[in-house]
Amino acid sequence: MYKKEELLAGVIARLIGEARHVAIGAASPIPASGAFLLKSEKPSLRVSLHQRRRANPFTEGSRELFDLAGQGRIDVFFLGGAQIDGEANINLVRAEGRRFPGSFGSAFMYSVIPRTILFREEHSRRALVPRVEFVSARGDPAALLTGKALFSWQKEARRFRLESVHAGHTVEEIRADTGFVFDSPAGVSTTPAPSARELALLRGRVAKEIAADFPEFAARVWGLAASA
Amino acid sequence: MEVVRALIRRKARNLRLLGVPVLGLSADLLIGAGCVAEVETSAVSLGEAGLAPRFTEAAQKGEIKIRDATCPAIHTALQASEKGVPFMPLRGVLGSDLVSERGDWKVLQNPFAGSEDPILYVPAIAPDVALFHARWADEAGNVWIGRRRELASLAHAAKRTFVTFEELRAGDMLEDELLAPGVVSAVYVEAAAPARRGAWPLGVAQVYGIDDAHLARYAREAKTREGFLRYLDEFVCTRKKSSLPA
Numbered sequence: 001m002y003k004k005e006e007l008l009a010g011v012i013a014r015l016i017g018e019a020r021h022v023a024i025g026a027a028s029p030i031p032a033s034g035a036f037l038l039k040s041e042k043p044s045l046r047v048s049l050h051q052r053r054r055a056n057p058f059t060e061g062s063r064e065l066f067d068l069a070g071q072g073r074i075d076v077f078f079l080g081g082a083q084i085d086g087e088a089n090i091n092l093v094r095a096e097g098r099r100f101p102g103s104f105g106s107a108f109m110y111s112v113i114p115r116t117i118l119f120r121e122e123h124s125r126r127a128l129v130p131r132v133e134f135v136s137a138r139g140d141p142a143a144l145l146t147g148k149a150l151f152s153w154q155k156e157a158r159r160f161r162l163e164s165v166h167a168g169h170t171v172e173e174i175r176a177d178t179g180f181v182f183d184s185p186a187g188v189s190t191t192p193a194p195s196a197r198e199l200a201l202l203r204g205r206v207a208k209e210i211a212a213d214f215p216e217f218a219a220r221v222w223g224l225a226a227s228a
Numbered sequence: 229m230e231v232v233r234a235l236i237r238r239k240a241r242n243l244r245l246l247g248v249p250v251l252g253l254s255a256d257l258l259i260g261a262g263c264v265a266e267v268e269t270s271a272v273s274l275g276e277a278g279l280a281p282r283f284t285e286a287a288q289k290g291e292i293k294i295r296d297a298t299c300p301a302i303h304t305a306l307q308a309s310e311k312g313v314p315f316m317p318l319r320g321v322l323g324s325d326l327v328s329e330r331g332d333w334k335v336l337q338n339p340f341a342g343s344e345d346p347i348l349y350v351p352a353i354a355p356d357v358a359l360f361h362a363r364w365a366d367e368a369g370n371v372w373i374g375r376r377r378e379l380a381s382l383a384h385a386a387k388r389t390f391v392t393f394e395e396l397r398a399g400d401m402l403e404d405e406l407l408a409p410g411v412v413s414a415v416y417v418e419a420a421a422p423a424r425r426g427a428w429p430l431g432v433a434q435v436y437g438i439d440d441a442h443l444a445r446y447a448r449e450a451k452t453r454e455g456f457l458r459y460l461d462e463f464v465c466t467r468k469k470s471s472l473p474a
Binding site: 026027051053054056058059060061062063064066067070092093094097098099100101102103104105106107108109110111112134135136137138139214215216217 | 248249250269270271272273275276279280283284287288296297298299300301303307318319320321322323324325326375376377378379380381431433437438440444
């Protein structure tokens with residue numbers, strides 16, 4: 001048995017793949033878990049956690065992440081959105097009269113990072129919409145991962161393609177819960193479950209690493225208290 | 229945070245806040261207490277504790293003006309002020325609705341390119357006041373910010389800088405080669421005042437950590453106006469209350 005967060009971290013580790021340097025922005029415990037999972041198997045991977053409280057990788061203040069990205073020194077970054085649309089635009093500002101925190105660095109990062117992975121745990125017509133109300137950032141993502149499925153991005157056609165559906169969900173359900181049109185090949189596979197080895201790493205080293213910066217998350221998922 | 233609480237107690241009004249590059253608890257407290265007219269920021273959030281509830285409500289009710297930005301645009305605009313130039317270019321951002329919403333940002337042709345190459349220009353930002361908390365100040369009027377270099381950019385760009393600090397160090401930190409790279413020199417600092425645990429419930433690296441439980445409590449209580457006022461009463465206005473005659 002595994003938790004959904006562990007499945008998603010496993011998928012993220014695979015999506016990061018051959019990258020040399022992955023950076024993680026604010027409030028992204030699942031992408032951070034995936035990155036540290038991959039790093040525990042591939043120590044040469046550099047993982048830069050923007051908001052790391054201890055041993056933060058940046059010494060030039062909060063602009064350094066963006067300067068590094070602008071120079072092409074970061075291969076993979078994660079972005080989310082209160083809304084994500086079928087053209088891969090993301091909205092972090094406002095929708096349906098509701099105000100969200102704001103665009104953060106997304107407007108910049110989406111266009112300068114070679115591989116942006118869109119991640120939104122909620123997979124609903126509220127989150128995945130035909131057209132965002134406000135474009136915080138526009139770009140060409142490497143993938144869109146949700147709590148129910150994984151999509152790839154077809155740059156030429158500017159459309160998502162359903163790659164796999166997580167265990168417990170069906171293509172019909174994905175279609176019903178997705179507000180935008182996407183391509184769906186015949187025989188979509190099930191997203192691979194995390195292996196026993198990945199689960200052991202996640203629950204051991206990764207959980208400990210994550211607890212320092214995402215204490216609530218680590219407590220909820222792995223029952224781990226942050227070390228003081 | 230100590231100055232934020234003091235601003236609320238003395239009923240500051242019509243403040244315009246700049247997030248460098250984002251705003252958090254300080255802004256939420258000031259907005260909830262009615263001190264703020266406008267924010268310019270890349271985001272307002274309580275980090276892992278979630279949405280900033282007073283900002284969210286004020287924004288949804290249209291009670292404050294919001295100038296949405298993106299992190300590197302704010303850094304770049306401050307860097308322009310540091311250098312004394314009127315604007316600086318920034319890659320990316322094109323295609324974002326931020327560009328059309330921000331009347332003060334311009335997309336122009338890169339003057340050095342031979343072919344079409346539009347690029348964003350942002351005007352310099354020179355805040356009236358920079359306010360932050362530091363670990364140390366010294367007898368020479370320097371303050372130590374360590375690796376938090378965005379505070380140095382902010383102090384360089386601002387017209388006046390006020391600092392609260394944890395501890396006063398004897399002597400001059402510029403004489404210490406290990407400390408000097410983390411110093412904002414007295415050139416930029418208008419005044420500094422001691423405030424032990426002055427960042428609480430936020431943290432100071434290697435002195436005290438973020439009080440996550442308190443932030444979570446704030447996020448919960450400030451969801452309603454009534455809960456927020458109770459929070460102010462308990463954690464912000466206590467000094468004033470205790471100094472009032474019974």
